[in-house]
Amino acid sequence: MKKLLLFSFLFCTILSAQNKVDLSYYLPQDVTYNNNIPTPESVIGHQVGHWHVTHDKLVQYMYALAESSDRVTIENRGKTFEDRPILLLTITSPTNHQNIDAIREAHIAATNTKTTNNSNRPIVVYQGFSIHGNEPSGANAGLLAAYHLAAAESNDVKELLDNTVILFDPSFNPDGLQRFAYWANTNKSINLSSDPSDREYSEVWPGGRTNHYWFDMNRDWLPVQLPESRARITSFHKWLPNILTDHHEMGSNATFFFQPGIPSRTHPLTPKLNQEITRAIGDYHAKALNKIGSLYYTEESYDDFYYGKGSTFPDINGSIGILFEQASSRGHVQETENGLLTFPFTIRNQFTAALSTLEAAKNMREEILNYQQNFYENARNEGAKEKGKAIVFGDSKDAARTYHLAEILNRHKIKFHEIKQDFTANGKRFKKGYSYIVPKNQKNTRLINAMFEKRTTFQDSLFYDISAWTFPLAFNLDYAEGVSINNLGNEVTNLQQKEGKVTAMSSYAYLMEWHEYYSPKVLNKLLNKDIRAKVALKRFGMNGKDYDYGTILIPVQNQKLKDKDLHAFLTKLAKESHVQIDAVNTGLTSGIDLGSRNFKTVYKPKIALLVGDGISSYDAGEMWHLFDTRYNITITKLDTKSINYAGLSRYNTIIVANTSSLSKNNSEKLKTWTRNGGTIIAYRNAVRWLNSNEFAKLDFKKMKRTAKDISFEQRGDYNGAQVIGGAIFEAKIDRSHPINFGYKNDKIALFRNTTIFMNPSKDSYNNPIQYTKDPILSGYISKPNLDSISNTVPLQIKKLGRGKVVAFTDNTNFRAFWYGTNKLLMNAIFFREEL
Template sequence: MSRVITLLLLIFSVVSQAQDFDTLSLDYYLPKDITYNPEIPKPQNIIGFVPGQWHVSHDRLVNYMTKLAEVSPRISLENRGTTYEGRPLLLLTISSEENIKNIDQIRQNHKALVEAGSEDVDIKEMPVVVNQGFSIHGNEPSGTNAALVAAYHLAAAEGEEIQELLKNTIILFDPSFNPDGLQRFAYWANTNRSANINADPQDREYDEVWPGGRTNHYWFDLNRDWLPAQLPESRARIKTFHDWYPNILTDHHEMGSNSSFFFQPGIPSRTHPLTPDLNQELTREIGNYHAEAFDKLGSFYFTEESYDDFYYGKGSTFPDINGSIGILFEQASSRGHAQETDNGLLTFPFTIRNQFTAALSTLEAAKNMRVKLLNYQRDFYKNARNSAGKGEWAFGSSKDANSAYYLAEIMKRHQIDIHPVEEEFTEDGKTYKPGSSYIIPKNQRQHRLVEAMFEKRTSFEDSLFYDISAWTFPLAFNVDYTDSASLANAGDKISALEKPEIPSVEKSDYAYVMEWHDYNAPKALNMILNKGLRAKVAMQEFGTATNKYDYGSIMIPVQNQKLNKQELFDFIKYVAETSNIEIDAVGTGLTSGINLGSRFFLPLENQEIAIIVGEGITPYDAGEIWHLFDQRYDIKVTKLNTRNFGRADLSRYTDIILVNSWRSALDERNTEKLKTWIRNGGTLIAYRNASRFLTTNKLLDLKIKSSDIEAKNVSFEQRRDFYGAQGIGGAIFEAKLDRSHPIAFGYTSDHLALFRNTTTFIEADDQSYNNPIQYTNDPLLSGYISEEKNEEIKNTVPFKKGSLGRGNVIYFTDNTNFRAFWYGTNKLLMNAIFFGDHM
């Protein structure tokens, strides 16, 4: 009988909730003691419903924000660009009418706080700047939907309180950090919404199809891209940040449905050491305003028991290394319109109200702490300059000018002062040459940011990390670097960065040669092969009278091509200019080392590539590869859905890529189909936990190290931390390279920094030539690894290659394309693609 009563009560609560949705009013969200200007349209007047009744799509969001800017003198609207799918990246600047009229001067005055001589800046009347950003994860939509209410409130609220707030505050209001992901999720939630709201967590509404709405177009987690800034959404918000240097930046997220609401600070021991202690003190003070607001609302919350402030590539942590205060908000997610949880029925409107409340409490804190925050920012940059040590940073690569250039691009995006190397110099055995190297002065505003980007850290207060523990940018880009350079070797500060200059291609009647060192070399080779031209790869070194050519150099004969000599010259010149890469004319085959007619020049074929995507596949890993081919190298890649794999014609592909998965991506029948394709000559390239798939299905013989770590003197309370500390959240390790092996073609050093976030350790082969990439005996370069795992990783191998019939199976233990900024190992994948048949 009790179960029947419980069921009836549940049905009644769901029915009541459906009625609540029908009668939902904007008054549910808004403060009770404030009047609103009737000339300002409410959200429902433009989008067609009260926020919370449905999920707002990005187009409707844009319509409302555009209308507000048209009618409200408190708002100016800026379109800072578009996403990959062409959606606008809007920014609303919200303040008093007087401030909006003088916004450029206010911005210049505010930026003076971060410049030299800031002690002379008068802050008595200076507004505080708050950057409020919503829903960087598209399927965490309560933030963006709360932005509708917040924007209305800021535009329409009347009275002395709002006038004082707007007079003393500049609000940089980004209503959707991730337009493409938001649109994807809104479509899903709305198309699966029932008239009778169904809160059953098993309903289709709460089970998105792959890849879900969390990510952007290429399936990136945009909240990991604040520091690398590789994606258009990130570049827009980074420009806004550095144009203003806000005092507070808020980042509105969602978490598991059975939780409550989180605001920072996070776990104190997991704060990056470069973040000043005062930053966390101010964060706690701001938190008091959130607590007071939530207490009045009756909403539960927690703080300082989860999340962290370590990786500076997250939205709530990036501000902390830039003189600002980053605040993370995490709201328990309804993942649709209403859902049963451990805490009762969780409705979408309730989540919106909490996010709106946090937005207002942030502004209240900023207004009351204005002088304190402005002084903190001024002192942060003053102290940064004073902490600069001797020498200057420098980085570069004489054989890969484009990788150095791409790193310099990131520096410029963050308004870091950089200079070109004008006088060649050598430091620590590395040579830095004009045209491929840069110098970064230490005595500059962004000193701490550069230090955070360049540091190598292996000592930590805590052993658990919410994200990666290392991201040393010169190692990620595989460029040489030092902190002992001199500005005496530098040219004038770069105002507008230009691509490296390349020599003009000279015409040849014999052959053209392109070294494989440059980052853009795969793009050039793909253009050549796509044109139907013959090209060969050098398996040994060779040289002409003027140049030495390394393993992996590409030779394009002039004779017996589909183009005549002039047409070939014109096309090669076009390839060089388009790829910004040097291609040499060679007039004789009588070269030192191997000759151009040698059998050690092996033919290359145009590659047809596919990647397995869909249910069971990790979207991040797949998206990074899709982005690499599509955006960096202009190489077509087919996305094969696991759902339709059985019907796909695999014979057209030379290479298929299988990335990490959370369960078996292919069933037994599809696995047999894949094996047949490999036996017939295909190359399978697999990553990370695909090791289980490879070994189970006898595709590759991998000797995986077993790990038996016993918990001794570990309490029940400590058990999660103990096992969590055995993971590798993301660290950097050094490996030895056999540069004569095709997988290592294009690398100039016999050592390479590899990013790793798995604990799959593969035993080395007995034959040393089968270990072209092998971790050293002391491999940790930067980041956290437990003592036990540090012993296990020594001398293991992150790469294996095997054969099956006429085909190949290639395996990497870790992601060579991590978050689009690990440029230094992208070439490993490209080598597997172009040279897999020659390994």
């Protein structure tokens, strides 16, 4: 009993002590600080670690530092979706600040030409914190790091600032950080509970990890689809930092990780010297963490393969990317396998690693500057070997998808040109105005290779993230490599979208082809305006033009708008959405006439997207973002808690993004709604839910795997190798089926990261999309899985009463940059009556 009382006393003492840490707990003991520089506590109102800093207070402190220190300048690079500022501090010596433009120009110049003397140039370090909002120790450590760099008066810090330009990003993810800080702070007790079951350590859906639209911000460095990413990528290419650090958190029972990761899982395009330098920098982290007694590990768990992550993207751009992972307290203090884990402790480790990075940068400055210079010299030599070659990409029917891929290249400072004239390559026709050509002989040729390569052989069969991201396949564009630069037209220096137009005014009808990416946006606005529209189920021709499946017909007669007003409205929509709408003056065609029954009325979609407990926030967020930012389609985010009492009759389409199960009551209500005429669209694991709840009878291929000659130690790797973490596969499509309207080719590239394999229907016309016999285009898949996926189908459409069930095995809207399959969802929504 006495021992129990003693433990309770010590336990309470530890919890009380957590609230009483001061700056001396964090900061180096042998450094004095300038009293004229405000401490974090003096501005934000509490000691670092006592509360989770909210983003508004973080911003307040960073501006206070910039106002008080001649070592710090600050810029606002834009806004998040929730209108929070995206800040960047530049921290260096006052002398360097006076010459900052010249320093940057010299730094960039060294990557463009070979020079021999790097002894006098500062090294550039980009330090970024908490790209996942509920991994807050990084951003909170940023308060301390910024204060230390602005106020420390030691000779070591002054020497560091003389020789280093620090690009300091205090919060990679402002919206997520704010969301999580609110959660942790509002659930904090005066008497802290360390029980992992306490509400403080279990966020409500969707959690604070993601940004406003529930995206994992650490997967967008290469696609650059989100405002926070675009700001930091602009800064990255403006400076080309030598080192970039990315401060994260992991499970509470872990310790502290720093890179390099697992050696066999480094992307082959990353130079070996990159990992050697990363390992040498790691020695500085080890020494610093040894000093404060913190446990750590390296070369395990994490990898450097997918270039869309913050710690890997720098590696293909001549920089050294470094990931830090700190065991997370997920609140203020939590019981773990390693004892009580306090929030201040997690902050101190991150702060320590931030300083050890700078120590390594200072001491390894010339070596790392030389590495970057040689990286680009070698890249130029590689490019010179292909100076007569280029990559061409485009879609002769869709300028918008072509534009959006070019937009990514533009953000990454990759040069590209118009094509001089129409030409054919790799059996594809490339049309001027709808295609761009990328010469290989340029500075960022290695980045070009990383974005366009198709890779199907790998050193390792395990991946921390996706194994393929081939951009022209993601955009479903025609492309060809190794084409002659004789096809180069003018370099594109002012990228613009195709100008939309209505060809003339008509008193009869207008036609809009469905190929263009933004055609669903136009159709939705027409239907919202109560303008009648029909869709062509067959092809036809008129006025010397062939119109494909899915062409939209807008009759002029019996509309709510008069002729002139309708023309004006269509003109506005065409310009806004970059599409062409053709005026026609007759109903006679070479094919189905415009009054044919093969033109079917399109009805206004009324969409609910299931969100909340049981639904993947990533998948749901990607769809929300698609509807909201690309197509301007209003949807209802229907929480799973509300299904049972919601009036579902107001919707004609309900989307279940990805779920393993819903309650029996919810499932029955959704099934009744579908049977009464609704269209339910389900993705990924939700297709199994459809099957088990008898929405549709789906025939899944059963997998047979036997681990032979596998030791107990190897079991994890064996099972991991059977995962499809993210690869790209080829499927053949029936273009006459409404689900495929708008696609001009009979093959499509599909992203897949599940092992859900559906057998095809016995009726061939019920298999509008089917994987080919040997479908792998890019990425890793095990031999058993490759055998299993052959000739299966990623889509099944079934009837249930008067309703429709649309089942996709995989996400067609992956991470906002899989433009090539977005239209499959739009077709399921707008043409649901015809499926």
